Amino acid sequence: MSPSASLSSGANAPLRFLADPLTHAPLFAAQGLVKRFGGLLATDHVDITVLPGEVHALIGPNGAGKSTLVNLISGLLPADDGQLVLDGVDLTRLAPHQRVRYGLSRCFQVTSIFRGDTVRDNLLLAAQAHAGSSFGCLGVRSEEPALRETALALAEKVGLTDALDRIAGTLPHGAQRKLDVALALAARPKLLLLDEPMAGMGPEDSLRMVELIDRLRADTAILLIEHDMDAVFQLADRISVLVYGRVLTCGNAAHIQGHPEVQAVYLGTEAT
Ligand SMILES: Nc1ncnc2c1ncn2[C@@H]1O[C@H](COP(=O)(O)OP(=O)(O)OP(=O)(O)O)[C@@H](O)[C@H]1O
Numbered sequence: 001m002s003p004s005a006s007l008s009s010g011a012n013a014p015l016r017f018l019a020d021p022l023t024h025a026p027l028f029a030a031q032g033l034v035k036r037f038g039g040l041l042a043t044d045h046v047d048i049t050v051l052p053g054e055v056h057a058l059i060g061p062n063g064a065g066k067s068t069l070v071n072l073i074s075g076l077l078p079a080d081d082g083q084l085v086l087d088g089v090d091l092t093r094l095a096p097h098q099r100v101r102y103g104l105s106r107c108f109q110v111t112s113i114f115r116g117d118t119v120r121d122n123l124l125l126a127a128q129a130h131a132g133s134s135f136g137c138l139g140v141r142s143e144e145p146a147l148r149e150t151a152l153a154l155a156e157k158v159g160l161t162d163a164l165d166r167i168a169g170t171l172p173h174g175a176q177r178k179l180d181v182a183l184a185l186a187a188r189p190k191l192l193l194l195d196e197p198m199a200g201m202g203p204e205d206s207l208r209m210v211e212l213i214d215r216l217r218a219d220t221a222i223l224l225i226e227h228d229m230d231a232v233f234q235l236a237d238r239i240s241v242l243v244y245g246r247v248l249t250c251g252n253a254a255h256i257q258g259h260p261e262v263q264a265v266y267l268g269t270e271a272t
């Protein structure tokens, strides 16, 4: 898939740095991350940081290694080398579910929702799963007021209050995506990983998703992979450009838009 807008779009987007990347301790750091698939170096000594309150976008052409990087961070794939630290905790050797417990959450592109259950039950289950042992583990304890409150708050957060009684699998694509985000938020993440949240959406749903991600920055830092450049330039405090598994450059929208090598990659003039 190619970027859906030119690099010059979003030039007037407000600069929104909450923290100076040079002086502020990062919330999350990946250092020297390496992943090989046979002879292919899909992740080539990647360093990336996410600051508190930051939306950090990861862009790059097809096959650049963006999803691989997200899979390494979430623990779905084991890294061959490197280190991952979130809020002072070394995640490198932890299983995915342990990483979630330490504040790392990701969206699974709709695959994590229970399609035959209502939105409410999906949210109750997610709230219960992350509420600790105090609520037990035998079915949804929907009578539990604290869980109901959490489920409602999650629905409100993503704009699904009107759809609470709908069967999740019958929701339009955009609403299913929102539910997926809500399920990830149930873990109360410090860092939320979003891999192409606008994929397959029309312009109206994309706009709603941009608004949602913008609201989420008050609750969690976000690492966002997205091909929609308008969305990236609107949302991202910093952008890292991945090419052939390496970080080509990292900076704000103006830096990325003015970077000749990035232009070359996106205009396809780079030697292949
Ligand atoms: N499980 C795997 N086994 C072998 N090679 C893989 C595997 N996963 C990814 N690759 C390869 O690693 C490289 C990076 O792929 P990745 O899916 O991370 O790219 P991407 O930047 O997410 O691309 P896209 O924009 O198309 O989603 C590609 O060359 C891909 O073919």
Ligand SMILES: [Mg+2]
Pocket: 066, 067, 068
């Ligand atoms: Mg990908």
